[in-house]
Amino acid sequence: MELLFTGGRVLTIDPLDRIASGVAVRDGRIIAVGDSDEVRSAVGPDAMTVDLQGRALIPGFCDPHNHFSMTTFEPRSVDCHTPPLAGKSSVLDALAAAADGSPDGQWIWGLGYSTRDIGGTGEEMLLRHELDDVAPNNPVCVMDSSYHACYANSAAMALVGINRDMPNPRGGEILKDGSGEPNGVLWERAMDPVHHASMRSYIDTFGSDVVAGLVEQNALRHLSHGITSVGDALVMPESAEIYRLTDERGKLPIVIHQMRGGPGFFAAPEEAAGGAFMEDDVSDRLRGGIVKIFMDPVWPSPAMTICHEDGTTEPVGEPYYGQEEVDHLVLDAASHGLQVAIHCIGNRAVEQGLNAFERAQREIPRSDPRYRIEHFAFATPEQIARASSLGVIISHQPPFLNAIGEYFETRIAEAGLDAVPIPYRSMLDEGVFVASGSDFPCAPVEPLLGLYGLVARTARDGRPVAADQAITPLKALRTYTLNSATAMFREHEVGSIEVGKRADLVVLSHDPTLVAPTYISEIVVQQTYVDGQLEYMV
Numbered sequence: 001m002e003l004l005f006t007g008g009r010v011l012t013i014d015p016l017d018r019i020a021s022g023v024a025v026r027d028g029r030i031i032a033v034g035d036s037d038e039v040r041s042a043v044g045p046d047a048m049t050v051d052l053q054g055r056a057l058i059p060g061f062c063d064p065h066n067h068f069s070m071t072t073f074e075p076r077s078v079d080c081h082t083p084p085l086a087g088k089s090s091v092l093d094a095l096a097a098a099a100d101g102s103p104d105g106q107w108i109w110g111l112g113y114s115t116r117d118i119g120g121t122g123e124e125m126l127l128r129h130e131l132d133d134v135a136p137n138n139p140v141c142v143m144d145s146s147y148h149a150c151y152a153n154s155a156a157m158a159l160v161g162i163n164r165d166m167p168n169p170r171g172g173e174i175l176k177d178g179s180g181e182p183n184g185v186l187w188e189r190a191m192d193p194v195h196h197a198s199m200r201s202y203i204d205t206f207g208s209d210v211v212a213g214l215v216e217q218n219a220l221r222h223l224s225h226g227i228t229s230v231g232d233a234l235v236m237p238e239s240a241e242i243y244r245l246t247d248e249r250g251k252l253p254i255v256i257h258q259m260r261g262g263p264g265f266f267a268a269p270e271e272a273a274g275g276a277f278m279e280d281d282v283s284d285r286l287r288g289g290i291v292k293i294f295m296d297p298v299w300p301s302p303a304m305t306i307c308h309e310d311g312t313t314e315p316v317g318e319p320y321y322g323q324e325e326v327d328h329l330v331l332d333a334a335s336h337g338l339q340v341a342i343h344c345i346g347n348r349a350v351e352q353g354l355n356a357f358e359r360a361q362r363e364i365p366r367s368d369p370r371y372r373i374e375h376f377a378f379a380t381p382e383q384i385a386r387a388s389s390l391g392v393i394i395s396h397q398p399p400f401l402n403a404i405g406e407y408f409e410t411r412i413a414e415a416g417l418d419a420v421p422i423p424y425r426s427m428l429d430e431g432v433f434v435a436s437g438s439d440f441p442c443a444p445v446e447p448l449l450g451l452y453g454l455v456a457r458t459a460r461d462g463r464p465v466a467a468d469q470a471i472t473p474l475k476a477l478r479t480y481t482l483n484s485a486t487a488m489f490r491e492h493e494v495g496s497i498e499v500g501k502r503a504d505l506v507v508l509s510h511d512p513t514l515v516a517p518t519y520i521s522e523i524v525v526q527q528t529y530v531d532g533q534l535e536y537m538v
């Protein structure tokens with residue numbers, strides 16, 4: 001099967017950032033890149049031809065940090081986003097309607113509820129008794145949109161044994177009411193049992209065929225945004241199961257990289273490292289081999305070292321691990337030859353992550369471990385320099401700039417840090433290897449929205465966010481394609497439009513390097529190809 005693209009603006013992202021006009025594909029691989037006339041001679045007369053008519057052709061986006069398995073059940077969950085729902089009472093009404101339509105005992109998931117969107121004072125949190133009132137006969141788990149908290153009713157907590165006598169897990173909190181009973185709000189690691197049990201039940205209730213259909217549907221949504229590879233940033237055994245059963249049915253139209261955690265969302269991966277759960281690639285479309293570690297929480301505070309006006313510093317927030325503990329997790333993974341990605345939000349968490357990688361390289365030197373820090377949200381200039389000298393990949397999520405750019409600015413100011421939000425210019429100038437992704441559903445999934453943020457540097461309300469950190473559209477695109485592929489050890493396969501690579505290609509309505517920065521988020525993904533197959537078209 002041959003495919004020919006002509007008359008376009010082909011942003012190759014090759015080492016010279018060449019812009020071509022044509023691409024030829026055979027059997028899913030790119031066989032020629034260059035002028036339209038040049039590449040035409042590479043294929044026979046029967047090749048399917050796409051006349052780009054000046055539109056752009058780019059490599060498929062790779063999203064190295066995306067919670068794909070968590071959004072897979074969205075169509076079978078209650079949409080708790082505000083807006084479109086007006087607020088807490090509308091969310092409770094929607095949950096009541098779902099409970100009315102569900103058999104007794106069936107878990108109900110609510111997704112997208114954000115206390116941040118509706119004020120963030122804490123009063124909007126969904127409480128156990130409120131959830132009991134609307135769903136007396138069903139266990140309910142409403143995930144906060146940050147995915148660092150959930151809201152559970154009595155039935156849900158009873159099923160997993162959360163009661164007044166249960167101590168807080170390390171790195172989590174079971175919030176209590178005035179009488180000492182859990183009030184339904186479970187922070188960070190405290191939500192693990194509810195999240196785990198509800199996902200298990202969803203898989204068992206709906207069955208393999210329905211679940212595979214949901215995974216496929218979610219993949220099609222990602223393809224509609226031009227995303228052809230996804231790194232699932234936290235794969236529990238249940239997530240691995242939904243991918244495996246989808247892959248077995250031949251229904252994975254994108255490539256999934258599994259970043260393996262423990263048996264709960266925030267659980268330590270130590271029991272898993274080196275075990276059967278950490279197997280290598282399952283198939284061509286289902287990859288494995290990355291260990292994911294959470295270093296610090298979001299609520300109530302990331303692990304930070306804040307600076308007071310008098311020059312003194314103070315540690316706030318508790319990391320999930322002490323230095324020695326995380327060192328051993330990384331060393332364990334390194335001894336099994338595994339890649340490690342550590343979620344680090346606060347500057348103290350970042351410091352521990354960098355320390356752990358430095359020690360691992362000292363004790364178990366590897367030529368190309370591609371250690372990754374995810375988020376790197378409140379990193380200081382010194383830490384940017386250190387990431388560069390250690391060769392640590394920074395996996396960032398530019399859609400946060402648009403979604404909550406102001407939050408970063410406020411927290412940085414409060415903490416008295418010499419830092420800037422989402423510092424792409426500084427990182428690239430310092431020689432840091434940066435990969436861009438989404439963290440969907442914690443931030444919007446659309447790569448073009450992230451690209452827009454990196455170039456235009458404006459928050460949702462139009463306010464500039466560290467405008468001097470703007471980078472060019474081509475540099476931004478490279479972080480979303482070749483660099484992201486590299487973060488997933490796939491740069492030899494995808495990430496640029498070069499001869500020999502897989503034909504993972506995206507047709508855009510406009511060339512992002514030619515439109516005004518503010519227009520980039522309006523560009524439409526018109527076609528997405530995976531291995532030369534048209535998988536999405538508007």
Ligand SMILES: [Zn+2]
Nearest residue numbers: 065067233439
């Ligand atoms: Zn994440």
